[in-house]
Amino acid sequence: MNFDWSPLWISLRTGIVATAIATVLGIGTAHWMTTYRGKGKAVLETIAIAPLVLPPTVVGFLLLWLLGKNGPLGRWLMHWGFEVIFSWPATAIAATVVAFPLTYKMTAAAFAQLDPNWLRAARSLGASEGRIAIAVMLPLAWPGIAAGILLAFARALGEFGATLMLAGNIPGKTQTIPLAIYFAVETGNTQAARFWVTVVLGISLSAIAAVNGRSPRKRYWRQRRGRHPQIEPEIPRVEATPLPKDVRVGSPQKNPPSPRATQLEVEIEKELEEFDLNIALQSGSEPLGLLGASGSGKSMTLLCIAGLEEPTRGRIELNGRVLFDRARGIDLPARDRRVGIVFQNYALFPHLTVAENIAFGLPHDLRHPKAKRDRAVADYLGRMQLEGLENRYPEQLSGGQQQRVALARAIAARPEVLLLDEPFSALDTYLRSQLERQLVETLSDYGGVTIFVTHNLEEAYRVCQNLLVLSRGKAIAYGSKQAIFERPQTYSVAQLTGCKNFSRGRALGDGQIEALDWGCQLRAIDSIPAEFAFIGIRAHQIRFLEEWDESTTLRDRPSENLYPCWIAQTSETQHRMTLYLKLHDRPCSPQDYHLQAELFKEKWERLKDRPFPWQVYLDPLRLILMRSRSDASGVSP
Ligand SMILES: Nc1ncnc2c1ncn2[C@@H]1O[C@H](COP(=O)(O)OP(=O)(O)OP(=O)(O)O)[C@@H](O)[C@H]1O
Known part of the structure; x- marks a missing residue:
């Protein structure tokens, strides 16, 4: 049948x-x-x-x-x-x-x-x-x-x-x-x-x-295991490699942006669920730091500049090119903006090797043959001290190596603006400082606009010339780092820039102010602002009269802004001591204090056996006089 x-x-x-x-x-x-x-x-x-x-x-x-x-x-x-x-x-x-x-x-x-x-x-x-x-x-x-x-x-x-x-x-x-x-x-x-x-x-x-x-995923995992059975520990090299100047494979422009000409102008608003983002900034070739509490709109600002989120209103211009103009209906897609971004999690493509990740942003057309791309990749591997890692996959790299690949990938595409969204946040302290030095070196040769988001105040100060401080989507300070750190004009900016001591204040006239929460009358040197409401002093700028007794080199022993104090509690890090000070009287409990002072341990060792009360010195030069309002300082970089 x-x-x-x-x-x-x-x-x-x-x-x-x-x-x-x-x-x-x-x-x-x-x-x-x-x-x-x-x-x-x-x-x-x-x-x-x-x-x-x-x-x-x-x-x-x-x-x-x-x-x-x-x-x-x-x-x-x-x-x-x-x-x-x-x-x-x-x-x-x-x-x-x-x-x-x-x-x-x-x-x-x-x-x-x-x-x-x-x-x-x-x-x-x-x-x-x-x-x-x-x-x-x-x-x-x-x-x-x-x-x-x-x-x-x-x-x-x-x-x-x-x-x-x-x-x-x-x-x-x-x-x-x-x-x-x-x-x-x-x-x-x-x-x-x-x-x-x-x-x-x-x-x-x-x-x-x-x-x-x-499954191709299985295949690449197998390849990876075969080639690199172990991930080597990160051994960062301290010395920076000088950057070659002439690699232009990734650039459709004839020349990289010249430092002086590069200019980014942003004036945007974006309606968000919790608040409206409202940002105006200008930046040239000196890195601009974006500071602000978590959720204040830093990342969203970067995404709007990169064309990855759309502002509700406003305009973004880069070197004379309009990237976004709501009124004129212009919204250049991200791929045409020439704005590179390094994400907090690096966002390396996990299925591509280090070399393929770096090559991703290089042009893939007939005018740029593979050999040329390979040369450019080799060059960036060298610049970022990644030689020998080109065939590894991202998961086979340490955090520091991943960070450098992300930076190399962004820079290889020759962006006119480089946006760095907390690029060191996933790294330990030692690696952070190594990579920070390398970043500063890289940026000094980069020549385009850099915007650097960080929560680390010291890092912002070291890497950036200018700072923009954000609070709930608004710029509450914008200017040179010196102006913002030394003379913050509002309570929020002082707080965000690390000031720990605040008191409500009242002007008494004739350069005298009263610190209501500290129970002190103080002489101020700065002119007292019209809407004066708060006095502050940074913890490391608090001094003690006893230091003059201990030192033969200190001159001009102070005779004003001195108040008796007792220590309510202390805490220590490897190099510094933080003293919690009660003014005028003995503290009732460890939480009963007015001021925090920070001093190096050497000084603490010299002072610690001095009998109480000590005399705290609130230097008139160091007093920060602030308005209560938290709007932008109006200083332009
Ligand atoms: N894709 C999105 N769409 C709408 N709202 C968003 C989006 N991403 C973030 N937000 C909101 O925008 C606001 C600002 O968030 P953003 O991520 O910019 O803050 P941030 O300052 O970068 O915070 P962090 O320092 O924690 O990264 C937050 O209220 C957040 O909930």
Whole structure:
């Protein structure tokens, strides 16, 4: 007896074609949905996954209505000579419709798992959306997509109800394995039914094994383990490598931005849920530091400048190029802005090696052959002291090495603005200071605009010439670092720049002020501001009359702004002591104090045995007189 194998061939053909179409449509739709912000998103999403939740016979009935002789699409196809119903294409259509939600949903879920900073980094490196999809999204989302493809294939292979409705059960033409099983059981041929069940099981299990075994992610993990069994500890080199000046592979411009010409002007507003961001700044080739409490809008400011978030109003201009102008409807995409960004988590592409990460922002066109790109990459590896690490993947690098790769990747794209979002926050203190020196060296040769976000005041002071202090989206101080640190004009700026001692203040006239919370009258040297409300003094600027007794070199023993004090408690770090001081009287408890003073341990050792009360000296030159209002100081860099 001749056994009819046609259900197998029909099923395989249908499953493969349906899975291929569903994969292309599913990935395309998932990618489009990641960028779609329209109102109908929820409705589209519902339509896309409806075939997954509707009974297959309902799906089949709807397809029959749509593609039948009197259906809207069926009539149109008939007009062109195609009759779909009860043909093999009908089995493929039915299988595609039921398989599509699986590829779409699994791909969308895999895309949603991607770190948004990978995509932002790729955009800021000049990559088009197509290249981002192919080079970043698909490889990184591959395990999820592969699972979707596998499920879609299994679903297409097992499709029954919709196929029966649309294509019928025509042996040798539309009869797939599920239909063959059903009709074998119906006609009492259980042997044939058992055989086809075994075939379906075999195909499905083999497909699972094949997809799992061929995951590119697994392949790169295997390669990595093979090549570099151990991650070496970070041994940073202290000396800085001089930067070659002439690597222009990544730049469509003939010359890198000249330090003097480079100028960024930003005046933007963005409505946020908790407050409105309202920023105006100008920056040239001297690094500008952005300081502010957590959530004050520093990162959002950077994202707006990079074109990764859209301001509600305003204008951004870079070297005469308008990057954004709401009034004129200009909003240059991130890839065309030439604004590089180093994220707090570095956002290195985990599936690319160090060399491939650095090369990502270099032009990939015929005018820039691979050999030229390789030379540029080698040059940046040298600059950043990353030689020998070019074939490693990001997870095989220490934090410091990752940070340098991120910086190299951003700079290699030759941006006119470099945005650094807390680039040292994930590093230990020792590495921080090593990399800070290297960063300062790199920036001195970079020549473009740099904006540096940090929570570390000392780091901001060392790296940046000018500072902008943010509070709830507003600039509360903007000027040279000296002006902001030495003469903060408001309470919030003094606090954000590290001042720990504050008292409400009152002007008494004739240069005299009263510190209400400290119970002191003090002489001030600075002119007293019109809306004077607070006095402050930094902890390390508090001194004691006893220091003059101990020292032979100190002259001009002070005779005013002196008050008796006792120590309520102390705390120590490796080099410094913090003393909590109670003025006028003995403290009742460790929490009963007015001022915090910081001094080096050497000085503490000399003073600590002196009898109390000591005489605290609040130097008139060091007193900070502040307004209560927390608006911008009005100082321009
Ligand atoms: N993509 C976003 N869409 C809308 N609002 C956002 C987005 N990202 C952040 N925000 C909100 O914007 C405000 C500023 O956040 P931002 O990340 O800029 O603060 P930050 O100063 O950088 O904080 P941190 O120092 O903790 O990183 C916060 O209220 C935050 O909830």
